[in-house]
Amino acid sequence: EDKVVQSPLSLVVHEGDTVTLNCSYEVTNFRSLLWYKQEKKAPTFLFMLTSSGIEKKSGRLSSILDKKELFSILNITATQTGDSAVYLCAVLGNEKLTFGTGTRLTIIP
């Protein structure tokens, strides 16, 4: 059975801090790893990672994948209150995404 584990489960930091969210996985027929941000409702897409060692960047967010060690990290620098959300990691196996439980990030002004 495919498995995705995220850590920490919850993180509270002050505005301006940098955070690192972790995702490890075990999946049959790995194709890609995705990060989503979930605020009130639907997950919104952040990154898709398929190759090891290549950093993807979008503004203050960046992510990298290690296919040998089977994990990924999501970094957020200079955090803002608008970054408060649940960050979901999901792994694409065959025809479906398997999600982790998410990391709840809270940014204190």
Place this chain on the structure above:
Amino acid sequence: EPEVTQTPSHQVTQMGQEVILRCVPISNHLYFYWYRQILGQKVEFLVSFYNNEISEKSEIFDDQFSVERPDGSNFTLKIRSTKLEDSAMYFCASSLTRLNTQETQYFGPGTRLLVL
């Protein structure tokens, strides 16, 4: 920007009743999915659908569930006889092609189902 839409946003039903959750995927997308998220738990895959048939389903998607694309735009999830444990947020998603290393899914806003 095109988006996936879902109706209703909230539904309350009695145990044993049938419910139909509706989704309108992005118009040129061909692959459709349902996920659910029980409150406080992770998002779980239910089913994927392509070319008018189910392409994959999880163990959650048992005989009480069915999916249909009744016309060119809607994609529905029917729960035949709801149970208390069906209470969850149900997300529809769609993608242009089969999921691969270049393509991802786009999620709708969800329908929150509460079974009493």
